[in-house]
Amino acid sequence: MQPDASDHRQPRLLVTGATGYIGGRLVAALEARGHRVRCMARRPEHLTGRVAPATDVVGGDCLRPETLGAAVAGIETAFYLVHSMGSTGRFEDEDRRAARHFGEAARTAGVSKIVYLGGLGDSRRELSPHLRSRHETGEILRQSGVPVVELRASIILGSGSLSFELIRALVERLPIMLCPKWVRIEAQPIAIEDVIAYLEGTLALPAEHRIFEIGGADRVSYADIMLEYARQRGLRRRLIFVPVLTPRLSSLWLGLTTPVYARVGRKLIESIEHPTVVTNDDALRAFPVRPMGLADAISRAMRFEEREFAATRWSDAVSSAGAERSWGGVQFGSRLVDVRSAFVPVPRAAAFAPIRQIGGTRGWYYGNGLWRVRGALDLFVGGVGLRRGRRHPDRIGVGDALDFWRVEAYEPDRRLRLRAEMKLPGRAWLEFEVKDAEGGSTITQSAAFDPVGLPGQLYWYGIYPLHRRVFAGMLAGIARRAVAPAAGPGAPAAAAQNR
Ligand SMILES: NC(=O)c1ccc[n+]([C@@H]2O[C@H](COP(=O)([O-])OP(=O)(O)OC[C@H]3O[C@@H](n4cnc5c(N)ncnc54)[C@H](OP(=O)(O)O)[C@@H]3O)[C@@H](O)[C@H]2O)c1
Helix, strand or coil, X not given: CCCCCCCCCCCCEEEECCCCHHHHXXXXXXXXXXXXXXXXXXXXXXXXXXXXXXXXXXXXXXXXXXXXXXXXXXXXXXXECCCCCCCCCCHHHHHHHHHHHHHHHHHHHCCCEEEEEEECCCCCCCCCHHHHHHHHHHHHHHHCCCCEEEEEECCEECCCCHHHHHHXXXXXXXXXXXXXXXXXXXXXXXXXXXXXXXXHHHHHCCCCCEEEEECCCCCEXXXXXXXXXXXXXXXXXXXXXXXXXXXXXXXXXXXXXXXXXXXXHHHHHHCCCCCECCCCCHHHHHCCCCCCCHHHHHHHHHHHHHHHHHHCCHHHHHHCCCCEEECCEEEECCEEEEEEEEEECCCHHHXXXXXXXXXXXXXXXXXXXXXXXXXXXXHHCCCCCCCCCECCCCCCCCCCEECCEEEEEEECCCEEEEEEXXXXXXXXXXXXXXXXXXXXXXXXXXXXXXXXXXXHHHHHHHHHHHHHHHHHHHHHHHHHHHHCCCCCCCCCCCEEEEC
């Protein structure tokens, strides 16, 4: 059904690309300011639970013009954040067609203004296919006749931004990097918070064609970004510049080192041929935004990620669209999470009881010998080992030491999150959550790891076959104990699964 444009409860702002990185952050910011927002997505179900209840979600695919009417009806300002970079086809063709269809639909619906976020790059020089396509998209939107405010940005720094994730993946994995020429090319990276502030700021601008170049406070090379990220993570990195590595060769190398980003990363790297810096300061005069510099942008990105991670139910994150699944668990940003769940035919309190009592003399419900070896190894390298036990056999509280863990979050009969205090090349957490289910409860157990550098990666993947057995055995042991509190290993098994 088409929304009624005369209904003032209807949203006046449309965010396209709402499942994407920028779109997702923009929707959250607009909602926080009390705007009524409509999101358009090719697969609206991917936004379930990710937008506020008052936000409208409609289906729409820019490559199928007949699907766009419901999205643009009654809209004043449409944010165009569609990008086909992840497509397997030719992204230039798809972006061209998508912009044409969207511009036409917006004009037909009487949209007053389109706000488009494109890429920085001097159009007087020969541009890479990617940047040429970003500029062309703005031009096609303008040809629709709807006034377009175009913001042009270089790399956007924030956790989840593809260019930032790519840089981070390289720095985390490679202690020594053979760097091609492009690593010295200048960019003007901008923090995601500043990009969102600019996007919001466009709402106050008159409906007329404008192009603004936006950038952070520092002009830096890609090498500077890598080294600053390494500095903040406490990683020692050496960059060796070699003139013979072409962007194509280095993008193949990228496929080997960071397979998750291989396809899109290749397109991005091949696009780095010329500087992407701000050449006029119109944006600083037209907007009240004063962008931060590189170091602040990176540290804010990491702090934001930390807060998000702490506030996330990993079991939910794993079932949402954003998480990358691979051997060795599910990737959640730079973190790796092993999630499994089991159904037990008992009420929530009974299912939670063995979790509340975990560790200390009761042990870890599976492979206690292995846990003791791990504790001894930890003591050997100067860690706390298993000797701390637990404060009380049945009671638990936030801040308690528990063997080589510390209780980070505790909600009685619902949730226990432990943070590892053993010596590790990274940070680790173990979380248990119990939810009511028909005829019983579901126990979800998540083990999360934030690897630091190559040793962190090698640790997680190298030891994963053993961890997998331990994680599966521990959950099965907890489920058995929940069903038959006094029983040993022979008690009836529950249905456990790795999700
Ligand atoms: N991230 C950066 O560092 C950066 C830097 C400078 C400029 N920008 C610009 O910012 C804009 C948004 O980038 P992003 O990083 O947020 O990209 P992104 O995460 O890849 O998101 C792209 C969005 O476009 C949607 N989309 C793709 N094809 C579509 C179609 N045919 N119909 C409807 N929706 C479609 C995707 O939806 P699905 O979920 O359905 O695939 C997704 O929501 C782009 O114009 C980009 O050039 C980004």
